[in-house]
Amino acid sequence: xxxxxxxxxxxxxxxxxxxxxxxxxxxxxxxxxxxxxxxxxxxxxxxxxxxxxxxxxxxxxxxxxxxxxxxxxxxxxxxxxxxxxxxxxxxxxxxxxxxxxxxxxxxxxxxxxxxxxxxxxxxxxxxxxxxxxxxxxxxxxxxxxxxxxxxxxxxxxxxxxxxxxxxxxxxxxxxxxxxxxxxxxxxxxxxxxxxxxxxxxxxxxxxxxxxxxxxxxxxxxxxxxxxxxxxxxxxxxxxxxxxxxxxxxxxxxxxxxxxxxxxxxxxxxxxxxxxxxxxxxxxxxxxxxxxxxxxxxxxxxxxxxxxxxxxxxxxxxxxxxxxxxxxxxxxxxxxxxxxxxxxx
Amino acid sequence: xxxxxxxxxxxxxxxxxxxxxxxxxxxxxxxxxxxxxxxxxxxxxxxxxxxxxxxxxxxxxxxxxxxxxxxxxxxxxxxxxxxxxxxxxxxxxxxxxxxxxxxxxxxxxxxxxxxxxxxxxxxxxxxxxxxxxxxxxxxxxxxxxxxxxxxxxxxxxxxxxxxxxxxxxxxxxxxxxxxxxxxxxxxxxxxxxxxxxxxxxxxxxxxxxxxxxxxxxxxxxxxxxxxxxxxxxxxxxxxxxxxxxxxxxxxxxxxxxxxxxxxxxxxxxxxxxxxxxxxxxxxxxxxxxxxxxxxxxxxxxxxxxxxxxxxxxxxxxxxxxxxxxxxxxxxxxxxxxxxxxx
Amino acid sequence: xxxxxxxxxxxxxxxxxxxxxxxxxxxxxxxxxxxxxxxxxxxxxxxxxxxxxxxxxxxxxxxxxxxxxxxxxxxxxxxxxxxxxxxxxxxxxxxxxxxxxxxxxxxxxxxxxxxxxxxxxxxxxxxxxxxxxxxxxxxxxxxxxxxxxxxxxxxxxxxxxxxxxxxxxxxxxxxxxxxxxxxxxxxxxxxxxxxxxxxxxxxxxxxxxxxxxxxxxxxxxxxxxxxxxxxxxxxxxxxxxxxxxxxxxxxxxxxxxxxxxxxxxxxxxxxxxxxxxxxxxxxxxxxxxxxxxxxxxxxxxxxxxxxxx
Numbered sequence: 001x002x003x004x005x006x007x008x009x010x011x012x013x014x015x016x017x018x019x020x021x022x023x024x025x026x027x028x029x030x031x032x033x034x035x036x037x038x039x040x041x042x043x044x045x046x047x048x049x050x051x052x053x054x055x056x057x058x059x060x061x062x063x064x065x066x067x068x069x070x071x072x073x074x075x076x077x078x079x080x081x082x083x084x085x086x087x088x089x090x091x092x093x094x095x096x097x098x099x100x101x102x103x104x105x106x107x108x109x110x111x112x113x114x115x116x117x118x119x120x121x122x123x124x125x126x127x128x129x130x131x132x133x134x135x136x137x138x139x140x141x142x143x144x145x146x147x148x149x150x151x152x153x154x155x156x157x158x159x160x161x162x163x164x165x166x167x168x169x170x171x172x173x174x175x176x177x178x179x180x181x182x183x184x185x186x187x188x189x190x191x192x193x194x195x196x197x198x199x200x201x202x203x204x205x206x207x208x209x210x211x212x213x214x215x216x217x218x219x220x221x222x223x224x225x226x227x228x229x230x231x232x233x234x235x236x237x238x239x240x241x242x243x244x245x246x247x248x249x250x251x252x253x254x255x256x257x258x259x260x261x262x263x264x265x266x267x268x269x270x271x272x273x274x275x276x277x278x279x280x281x282x283x284x285x286x287x288x289x290x291x292x293x294x295x296x297x298x299x300x301x302x303x304x305x306x307x308x309x310x311x312x313x314x315x316x317x318x319x320x321x322x323x324x325x326x327x328x329x330x331x332x333x334x335x336x337x338x339x340x341x342x343x344x
Numbered sequence: 345x346x347x348x349x350x351x352x353x354x355x356x357x358x359x360x361x362x363x364x365x366x367x368x369x370x371x372x373x374x375x376x377x378x379x380x381x382x383x384x385x386x387x388x389x390x391x392x393x394x395x396x397x398x399x400x401x402x403x404x405x406x407x408x409x410x411x412x413x414x415x416x417x418x419x420x421x422x423x424x425x426x427x428x429x430x431x432x433x434x435x436x437x438x439x440x441x442x443x444x445x446x447x448x449x450x451x452x453x454x455x456x457x458x459x460x461x462x463x464x465x466x467x468x469x470x471x472x473x474x475x476x477x478x479x480x481x482x483x484x485x486x487x488x489x490x491x492x493x494x495x496x497x498x499x500x501x502x503x504x505x506x507x508x509x510x511x512x513x514x515x516x517x518x519x520x521x522x523x524x525x526x527x528x529x530x531x532x533x534x535x536x537x538x539x540x541x542x543x544x545x546x547x548x549x550x551x552x553x554x555x556x557x558x559x560x561x562x563x564x565x566x567x568x569x570x571x572x573x574x575x576x577x578x579x580x581x582x583x584x585x586x587x588x589x590x591x592x593x594x595x596x597x598x599x600x601x602x603x604x605x606x607x608x609x610x611x612x613x614x615x616x617x618x619x620x621x622x623x624x625x626x627x628x629x630x631x632x633x634x635x636x637x638x639x640x641x642x643x644x645x646x647x648x649x650x651x652x653x654x655x656x657x658x659x660x661x662x663x664x665x666x667x668x669x670x671x672x673x674x675x676x677x678x679x680x681x682x683x684x685x686x
Numbered sequence: 687x688x689x690x691x692x693x694x695x696x697x698x699x700x701x702x703x704x705x706x707x708x709x710x711x712x713x714x715x716x717x718x719x720x721x722x723x724x725x726x727x728x729x730x731x732x733x734x735x736x737x738x739x740x741x742x743x744x745x746x747x748x749x750x751x752x753x754x755x756x757x758x759x760x761x762x763x764x765x766x767x768x769x770x771x772x773x774x775x776x777x778x779x780x781x782x783x784x785x786x787x788x789x790x791x792x793x794x795x796x797x798x799x800x801x802x803x804x805x806x807x808x809x810x811x812x813x814x815x816x817x818x819x820x821x822x823x824x825x826x827x828x829x830x831x832x833x834x835x836x837x838x839x840x841x842x843x844x845x846x847x848x849x850x851x852x853x854x855x856x857x858x859x860x861x862x863x864x865x866x867x868x869x870x871x872x873x874x875x876x877x878x879x880x881x882x883x884x885x886x887x888x889x890x891x892x893x894x895x896x897x898x899x900x901x902x903x904x905x906x907x908x909x910x911x912x913x914x915x916x917x918x919x920x921x922x923x924x925x926x927x928x929x930x931x932x933x934x935x936x937x938x939x940x941x942x943x944x945x946x947x948x949x950x951x952x953x954x955x956x957x958x959x960x961x962x963x964x965x966x967x968x969x970x971x972x973x974x975x976x977x978x979x980x981x982x983x984x985x986x987x988x989x990x991x992x993x994x995x
Contacts, residue, residue: 097888622828622932
């Protein structure tokens with residue numbers, strides 16, 4: 001499989017009032033052509049920071065890439081000048097944001113906002129850019145695009161606005177589309193529509209997608225592969241089947257157990273105890289250890305390395321060490337594993 | 345990344361024990377609202393310097409008039425219009441305290457030597473030979489007095505009006521808000537001037553005129569906060585426990601409003617100082633022999649070309665006061681406003 | 687929108703009526719005779735004057751006459767300034783005041799907005815600190831102190847511009863600058879806050895994600911959004927200018943409304959005081975109305991929402 005983006009040992013810190021917050025602590029992953037990679041994690045796990053760092057959209061005043069590379073088509077994005085980066089943003093890599101209510105400029109017509117990247121990156125004149133923009137509006141399923149073109153964002157509903165944001169992101173047929181919780185702020189029924197739209201469009205324009213979410217249910221729907229983030233690190237990465245039916249990391253177990261499904265409706269929903277680590281002073285050893293019922297002494301001493309489960313599946317937990325005691329995953333996870341015993 | 349094949353002793357894989365209480369420990373020291381705010385204010389150098397300046401000026405306003413050998417209202421026409429002269433500083437060339445003045449033809453003369461005057465008038469004298477040093481600090485005293493009094497009255501009326509209107513709500517609130525709307529529709533400039541015309545200038549009448557509309561902004565801010573707070577759990581809890589309205593207002597609401605009340609008051613003070621000076625300028629200020637910073641600057645204007653010190657000295661004192669109060673108010677707003685917290 | 691404006695104008699007249707009534711009764715409370723040199727007048731002369739100005743009637747009667755004249759646009763006659771009708775007296779003085787106010791407003795808000803934009807774009811640099819410094823100074827130091835400094839240093843010492851009076855464009859320079867310090871300060875602070883706010887908003891991040899460069903972001907996306915709320919401070923600014931103009935006109939000897947007002951106060955000329963008060967109040971309320979309407983026109987969210995109704 002051809003890889004289009006590779007993130008290597010990325011470390012990002014924020015300089016705040018209280019001190020240095022180590023938001024990303026050694027993240028590695030790659031994105032293959034045409035696939036959808038979901039990055040899952042709770043708030044503060046570093047998933048949004050990772051995605052913004054690829055676009056170099058972190059605030060310059062207080063954030064710093066301490067270490068690492070972000071390789072896109074052989075270029076290290078962390079080393080590019082602002083000018084070079086501007087040529088990539090919106091053209092090769094584009095982004096969809098969480099809240100469609102605030103991500104459109106309220107004083108500019110929707111049409112103009114779509115035309116902007118087209119004119120900028122594709123050297124089109126205004127009239128053909130307008131045609132293209134109307135075509136895009138139609139593509140993302142907005143009725144009467146010619147009329148809508150002239151309207152302002154406040155005349156659109158939330159779901160319609162997110163379609164406009166998608167149209168902007170797809171305007172230049174990007175090679176990578178980063179969707180940062182694109183459905184979180186929407187009603188459940190609209191969520192499904194937007195997800196369907198994204199899946200359909202991905203096939204049409206053959207783009208790779210990084211899909212950031214905290215919602216495992218959404219992941220199952222859209223992703224080919226899943227990376228689970230915790231405390232600024234990727235703790236488990238694998239194909240959707242591997243993550244859902246053969247998870248290895250106790251945090252992933254927790255996430256899956258806390259996911260409601262039809263069979264467990266009568267039981268109480270599981271919640272992972274404790275709270276996320278303080279990245280101002282990251283704990284020694286495994287950041288998840290204090291919330292891990294299977295924690296061992298080694299967890300308090302050393303950060304676990306990525307243990308290989310299969311060619312596509314890795315997890316960072318000492319439980320995979322040959323010397324570690326065998327532990328039983330929670331019931332909800334076991335049930336899933338039994339459903340698809342084939343997944344290794 | 346650790347080497348996977350690294351030897352790790354087996355006992356490391358025994359279950360670890362956690363102290364449950366430890367995981368919920370709070371690493372930041374716990375500070376109450378005021379300690380926390382004070383920490384923030386302290387970081388604001390401008391505000392701290394301003395606080396010190398205000399303190400110094402306030403001390404001078406209290407003891408200044410008695411530091412000088414001359415009464416603030418004692419006239420001595422033979423000593424009229426003297427430039428400032430301060431012992432020791434008079435020998436520092438670039439300071440304007442050497443008792444000299446520049447005549448229209450450009451000549452520099454030492455007026456004290458010319459008139460054979462032995463005394464030192466630190467800030468010089470005015471056209472009636474009154475000591476400007478005593479007058480400036482006396483004026484500062486009166487200006488600050490009016491400002492603090494006006495700010496205090498604004499605060500009392502505003503907080504009472506706002507909290508009653510917000511807390512009881514309903515029709516009472518409706519009526520009280522209409523009254524505020526009418527009041528704020530009238531330019532306060534007009535109200536202040538009309539009131540002074542009716543009451544005749546004096547310390548009390550100026551203060552009253554300033555407070556007639558001054559409390560409106562305080563009342564608005566307080567009402568908005570009370571409206572926001574009165575349905576919060578801690579108030580509801582207190583009500584369920586049978587606390588009286590007065591107790592809820594005084595024990596639960598007003599302490600939580602302290603921040604906005606202080607900020608608003610701090611902005612009222614420079615505003616009152618300004619309006620007092622403004623009234624002096626349009627001929628509605630304090631009458632002789634009383635002096636305020638406003639009347640002093642107004643007097644200074646009349647002889648500015650010949651004796652600039654008469655205008656500049658009170659103008660500088662007033663400007664320092666205004667800047668200092670504004671900086672402190674800004675600093676407090678940044679420190680106390682919960683919206684600004686990280 | 688039209689209904690809304692109509693409603694606002696209706697309330698405007700109600701407020702003006704209240705102000706007119708309050709002013710009238712307060713004036714009646716003022717001790718002292720309206721005739722400056724009352725001591726020299728014979729009792730018969732006072733009688734004649736009272737007759738002429740209607741001062742021998744009861745207060746309610748005077749009130750009715752006053753209000754009905756007001757509706758006809760008659761503000762009465764001046765007691766002190768050559769028996770002129772107050773409307774004529776004020777009309778002759780609107781020109782200089784309007785010019786001064788307009789110049790100060792334009793100059794002040796332009797410079798202030800520019801300072802605010804630059805400060806926001808270059809946050810936490812010396813440009814930002816400089817602009818903040820100017821804003822603090824301009825907000826804190828009263829305009830009459832600036833007027834004094836300008837008169838003394840620029841007028842007397844340097845001799846660049848005339849120190850006082852109103853005889854040509856060069857005469858307007860110093861009073862305009864003195865009066866515009868306040869708008870500069872307020873506009874700069876407000877603009878900086880708004881601009882920083884807008885620059886941190888999601889749609890600016892989206893614009894960056896589209897590949898927009900610094901200038902496109904600052905001027906195409908941020909500026910318009912940040913400018914819209916600035917309109918709301920124009921009202922208070924104009925009111926501040928009106929207050930300032932009273933003193934500035936007096937200091938610079940400008941034959942405007944403010945100077946007339948101050949003069950009338952000093953000689954107890956009731957009818958001129960009442961007339962000017964009403965005029966000021968009218969301007970005050972009118973400006974705030976205009977600003978509100980302007981806001982509705984410029985912000986498409988408000989404009990179109992209003993239009994749909």
